[in-house]
Amino acid sequence: MLIILSLLFGSIAIGCLCKNIQPLKVFSDKVSITILLLLFTLGLSVGMQDAVVGNILNLGFTAFAIAAVCVAGSVVLTGCLSRFAERRRK
Amino acid sequence: MKWILTVVAVFCAGILIGMSDIVTSEWYSSDISTIILYILVVQVGLGIGMSGNLTKIVKNLNLSTLLIPVSTVVGTIALAAALSFAFSDLSVSDCMALGSGFGYYSLSSVLISEIKEPLVGAQKAAELGMLALLANIFRELIAIGFAPYFKKTFGKFATVSAAGVTSMDVLLPTIVKHSGKEMVPAALVNGIALEIVTPLLVCYFASL
Numbered sequence: 001m002l003i004i005l006s007l008l009f010g011s012i013a014i015g016c017l018c019k020n021i022q023p024l025k026v027f028s029d030k031v032s033i034t035i036l037l038l039l040f041t042l043g044l045s046v047g048m049q050d051a052v053v054g055n056i057l058n059l060g061f062t063a064f065a066i067a068a069v070c071v072a073g074s075v076v077l078t079g080c081l082s083r084f085a086e087r088r089r090k
Numbered sequence: 091m092k093w094i095l096t097v098v099a100v101f102c103a104g105i106l107i108g109m110s111d112i113v114t115s116e117w118y119s120s121d122i123s124t125i126i127l128y129i130l131v132v133q134v135g136l137g138i139g140m141s142g143n144l145t146k147i148v149k150n151l152n153l154s155t156l157l158i159p160v161s162t163v164v165g166t167i168a169l170a171a172a173l174s175f176a177f178s179d180l181s182v183s184d185c186m187a188l189g190s191g192f193g194y195y196s197l198s199s200v201l202i203s204e205i206k207e208p209l210v211g212a213q214k215a216a217e218l219g220m221l222a223l224l225a226n227i228f229r230e231l232i233a234i235g236f237a238p239y240f241k242k243t244f245g246k247f248a249t250v251s252a253a254g255v256t257s258m259d260v261l262l263p264t265i266v267k268h269s270g271k272e273m274v275p276a277a278l279v280n281g282i283a284l285e286i287v288t289p290l291l292v293c294y295f296a297s298l
Contacts, residue, residue, distance in 0.1 A: 003128070004127070004128070004131055004201070004289065004293055005289070005290065005293060007128055007131045007132055007135065008131050008134065008135045008290075009135070010135065011131070011132040011133075011134075011135025011136045011139065012135045012136075012138050013139065014135075014136065015135060015136040015137065015138060015139015015140040015141075016139040016140075017139075019139075019140050019142070024136055024140070025140060027133065027136065028133045028136035028137045028140060029137075030133065031130065031133040031134065031137060032093075034126060034129055034130045034133055035097075035130065035196040035197075036096070036097070036100045037126050038123060038126050038127060038130055038196065038200045039097055039100050039101045039104065039196060039199070039200070039223070040100050040101070040103065040104040041104065041122060041123040042101065042104065042123070042199060042200055042203055042216070042219050042220070042223070043100070043101040043102065043103065043104015043105045043106075043107075043108060044104045044105075044107060044108040044113060045108065045123070045203065045212065045216045045219070046101075046104070046105050046108060046216045046217075046219070046220050047104060047105040047106060047107060047108020047109040047110075048108040048109075048113075048216075049212065049213045049216045049217070051213055052213060052216050052217050052220065053105065053109060055217070059220055059221055059224065060224060062177060062180070062221060062225075063220075063221050063223075063224030063225040063228055064224075064225075064228050065173065065176070066173060066185065066189060066221070066225040066228075067224075067225045067226070067227075067228035067229040067232055068228070068232060069169045069170065069172075069173045069189075070166040070169060070170050070189040070225070070229060071166075071232050071233060071252050073165035073166050073167075073168055073169030074161065074162040074163075074165040074166045074251045074252060074254070075165070075240050075244045075248040075251050075252050076165060076244065077161040077162075077164060077165030077168075077251075078157070078158055078161040078162060078165065078244065078245075078247050078248050078250075078251035079243070079244030079245050079247070079248050081157055081161045082246075083245065085154060085157060
């Protein structure tokens with residue numbers, strides 16, 4: 001975790017300081033290739049685990065429940081807070 | 091939509107190849123994905139730093155624009171934690187890590203599986219990575235499909251909040267269509283703030 005956070009903050013700082021360096025810009029623009037490579041490796045590790053593959057429908061249901069509940073939490077709280085802020089402004 | 095389909099196709103190709111005996115476990119080591127993950131984190135960081143978005147976020151900073159990312163984070167994590175009681179095989183911190191993706195499926199899924207592997211083993215880590223990928227793809231689809239309902243029931247800021255990280259790119263046209271053009275600055279600030287916060291929260295909750 002420390003390595004990841006150091007890399008993140010270090011690269012944000014480098015990005016701010018070296019905005020006009022073309023090779024760095026080209027490198028950061030290739031992010032979608034890296035994402036696809038990573039997802040392919042994640043797929044590989046999932047495929048190698050027979051128990052995970054066998055449980056794929058259950059995982060899909062759990063994932064949908066998590067997504068629906070997370071969206072509900074954020075829209076309800078945002079709706080309440082924005083109504084409260086609007087009332088206070090009036 | 092084309093990008094989501096590509097992501098799903100590449101992920102499924104990985105699963106199929108993993109299921110076949112083309113790649114053996116001796117041949118494939120998790121160090122490969124760790125190195126690619128570090129490259130991705132550097133690319134994301136450089137992208138944030140070079141885009142000038144940090145100055146944009148500081149310029150647009152006021153109470154109402156800050157309210158959306160804060161309520162998105164608090165609302166998402168609070169209900170994700172509450173949901174953990176419905177699943178016996180997921181801990182509170184697991185559910186909070188899964189919710190903390192805010193639609194950033196690529197980064198959150200890989201971060202979770204990488205951080206979890208030494209803690210819970212390869213099988214559980216792969217399961218959590220897959221859950222993160224699917225949950226965050228579903229979040230994007232729900233935000234697109236239910237945008238008119240969210241606007242009508244919870245107000246114009248709700249479409250931005252539901253979108254999470256994708257409010258600044260993929261879902262921006264949907265937000266403009268249903269909540270109006272005046273939502274663009276708030277959608278950008280929300281997306282940028284969540285893009286910065288996502289890796290921090292995912293790393294934190296996954297390591298608990």
